[in-house]
Amino acid sequence: LLALASRGHDVTVVNSYPQPRPVRNYTDINLSEDFKTVYFNNIPFDILPQIPASFLDNHLFLLSQIEDNEPTFSHPDIKRLLNSDEKFDLIITELWNSDVFLGFAHTFKAPVIVMSSCSILPWGNARFGNPDNPSYISNTFLSRSGKLDFLQRLVNTCQLVVSRLLYKFFFNHLSERIANRVFGDSLPPLEDLALNTSLLFVNTHHTLHGPRPISPQVVQIGGIHVKETKPLQEDLDRWMNES
Incomplete structure (x- = not known):
């Protein structure tokens, strides 16, 4: 996003980690105060190994997070943005546990790109026509990759089907309720908006x-997060080379 701004694009970023100093063409909508009590310094690292991580636990955790999107839409700057005449050439959002933010793309009539910080979740492939044949492609929640034996393929298939059903009837149902409250009942189904990604x-x-x-x-x-290396300071470079 900073690279887009450096190339002359006007970038508006809704996030909880605003830039420490003003950046040209870059506008932060800072949500850090809204999410501080929910996420920041709220989970001690020493209890992380004790958190259940089964297939069902993962889905229950993702489902519980959907309502955490509500504070975003209550933020004064977000309300102003939704009621403004702003124009955007592109919306970038995340493919995660909810498609509720696709409502921005419909509101501003802009194409949308999604990003996934992990491998594609089971409900994310169909909208792109992306192959996910469970006989040889492990889903994100399967603790196995590479060549699968028969039992692993069977488990992989069941997990894929169950994940899609949970998303359709629980995740998406809750997201639709939030989206309709925020963007209005005229908003197309989120499943349809997802197909336009x-x-x-x-x-x-x-x-x-x-x-x-x-x-x-x-x-x-x-690896996109890896920055280009910078040359060492002259005195340090000389010390390293002359040692």
């Missing part, structure tokens, strides 16, 4: 996650 950037790389077929709309960007 233009592109997915996914934080994976074949060297770590193994090879798999992907559709043209899916782009792997694993």
Whole structure:
């Protein structure tokens, strides 16, 4: 996003980690105060190993997070944005546990790109026509990758089907209620908006996650967070080379 701003694009970012100093063409809508009591310094690291991480626990956790999106839409700057005449060429949001933020794309009549910080979740492939055949492609919640035996394929298939059903009838149902309250009853179904997503950037790389077929709309960007190296300071470089 900073790179977009540096190239002359006007960027508005809704986030909880605002820039420490003003950046040209870059506007933060700061949600840190709204989410401080929910996420910041709220979970001690020493209890993380004790948190259940079964297939069902993961889905219950993701489901419980959907209502945490509500404070975003209650923020005064978000309300002003939704009631403004702002124009956007592109909306970038996340593919996670809810499609509720796709309402921004409909409101501003802009194409949308989604990003996934992990491998594609089971409900994320169909909207891009991305292959997810469970006979040889492990879903995100399967603690196994690579070649699968028969039992692993069976578990993988069941998890894929159950994940999709849970998303359709529970996750998406709750998201629809929130979206209709925020964007109005005229908002198309979130499932339809999801099918209009233009592109997915996914934080994976074949060297770590193994090879798999992907559709043209899916782009792997694993490692994008790695910045270009900068030359050492002259005195430090001289000390290193002359040692």
